[in-house]
Amino acid sequence: MKKNILANFLGKFWGILSNFLFIPVYIKLLGFESYSIISFTLIIAGVMAILDAGLTATLSREFARNDNTKDERVRTYRTLESLYFIITAVCIAAIFFSADSIALKFLNLKSYSPSEVSLFLKIISFETGFQLLIRFYFGGLLGLEKQVKANFYQIGWGIVRNGFVVFLLFLLPTLKAFFLWQAFSTLLFTILVKFSLEKELTGKYSICFSINIEKEILKNVWKFAGGMLLIAIVAAVNTQMDKIMITRLLSVETLGYYTLALSLSQAIIIVVTPITTALLPRFTYQYSGGQSEEAAKLFNMAGLIVSILVFAIMANMSFFAKDLVWIWTNNLTIVHNTSDFMPILSISMGMSALVNLPYQIAIANGYTKLNNILGVLSLIITFPGYWLATQYYGAVGTALVFCCVQTITTFVYLYFINKKILKTRIITDIYLKQILLPLIISFGIAFIFSSLSGFIHDNRILKVFWIGISTIFCLFFTVLILVPKQMFKNILKLKNSPFK
Structure with missing residues (x-):
């Protein structure tokens, strides 16, 4: 598991690095309005994620179960893959044939005509469809605990898709070229990842595509997949509604600024996801094998580590919001238009993490x-909440509603999961040790460092250094105060640890 966590960290680190490296380059080469269109296409991809229907999570779970035979895994894979081929086709068709309508009704741009935007969306339809498919194959590799291999392909896909396109844009700085390259890259890596998963699962390399749906398999997994489908629908609405509301009530440029701030604040989730992703197969194995006490101990240890990371990053993002945006983009206009809701979105992403x-x-x-x-x-709050808050307070109002919903949901969710499954001391073990104390320590240290940062003015390197020191201090003192010595020794030595 140590190897899997390290591989996930490298994969997610690449996600953070690629954002920092490439988004400012896209803005510089294509212009901010073009980046706003890219942001809008991300909304479409997020909505289309509904079509996942919970099949990726179902595949990962079935692969990770210790009571499934190899033959059962292969049959499950063939059935779910067949359904996914249908889903991919539906996704592509849905975006392709509604492109003209979306371009006319949702976007009012200065630099692009509706016909040009429609063409972009038709290209994106293929990229979005194959994104669903590649993530399905990634889910299979993760379920088999082949996370090193999954992250190898993930990083390679990111480099080719988001990195190599920069060289193309230097020669041909158009959105059409940008979207065509991304679609080609995703198609290429979808084939490669399928090739690899087939080898891990069956022992043979294959890229054979066929439809083979077994009713018995569907009968076994439909309940879990159905629950995951409803989660996907509600999650898509909840995670995209803020951006849809901004597009409808404000402007696509405001959406670009909001998405830019959201991309930066999502670094919090990206940092902790490697840990939680690596632990899912282990949790599945433990619970399916009746080892609930071991799973609860692993949760408490991992939960404390995750909380320390989350609050250290959240605190520094909140107090150094303007500095971070300026370091990232070197554009004062973007700083002015994003820094107001950066702290709010940072807290939102922290709660979500x-x-x-x-x-x-x-x-x-x-x-x-x-x-x-x-x-x-939560939809009861978000539907009227986003509408009213965005109308009266703009994107800041949108961010505030998002933050309130995420915070309330976090506390309620922790309470009921603990009550039903974990059965630990919710007040002391979770609310106090994993939330309140790490929050107080990190926010106190970050506040002190931000108050003393006045001597640094226009030097981006010094600002990076200062924020880095502040984050390290937050991590160090939180670990020193909250992590028991024996647990700390186990983590350092990686002996007798649940992560072993």
Whole structure:
């Protein structure tokens, strides 16, 4: 598992690095309005993720179960893959044939005509469809605990898709070239990842595509997949509604600024996801084997580590919001238009990151009911909340509603997952040790460092150095105060640790 966590960290680190490296380059080469169109296509991809239908999570879970034979895994894979081929076709058709309507009704741009935007969306339809398919194959590799291989392909895909396109843009700085390259890259890596998964699962390399749906397999997995489908629908609405509302009530440029700030604040989730992703197969194995006490101990240890990371990064993003945006883009206009909601979005992403680990516990137990209930209830707040807040307070209002919903959901979700599955001391072990104390320590240290940063003015390198020191201090003192000595020794030595 240590190797898997390290591989996930490298994969997610590449995600952070690619954002820092390439988004400012895209803006410089294509212009901010073009980047706003890219942001809008991300909304479409997020909505289309509904079509995943929970099959990726189902595949990962079935592969990770210790009571499934090799033959059962292969049959499950063939059935779910066949369904995914149909899903991919539906996704492509849905975007392709609605492109003209979307271009006319949702976007009002200065530099691009509706026909040009429609062409971009038709290209994106293929890229979005194959994104769904490649993530399905990634889910298979992760379920088999082949996370080193999965991250190897993930990083390679990111380099080719998001990095190599920069060289193309220097020669041909157009959105059409940008979207065509991304579609080609995703198609290429979809084939490569399928090739690899087939080898791991069957012992033979194959890229054969066929439709083979077994009713018995569907009968065994439909309940979990159905629950995951409802989660996907509600999650897509909840995670995209803020951006859809900004597009409808404000402007596509405001959406670009909002998405830029959101991309930076998502670094919090990217940092902790490697841990939670690596633990899902282990949690599934433990719970399916009746080892609930061991799983609870692993959760408490991992939960503390995740919380320390989350609050250290969240605190520094909140207090150094303007500095981070300026370091990233070197553009004062962007700083002015994004820094107001950066702290709010940082807290939102931090709360969302805290839910990641208990969510893996729920998935390992096939428990999706709570996610669906909370998701549907949150829509009661978000629908009117986004509408009113965006109209009266702009994108800041949108961010505030998003933050409130994420914070409330986090506390409620932790309470009920603990009550149903973990059965630990919720007040002391989770609310106090994993939330309140790490928050107080990190925010206190980050506040002190931000107050003393006045001597650094226009030097981006010094600002990076200062924010880095602040983050290290947050991590060091939180670990020193909250992590028991024996646990700390086990982590350092990687002996007798649940991560072993």
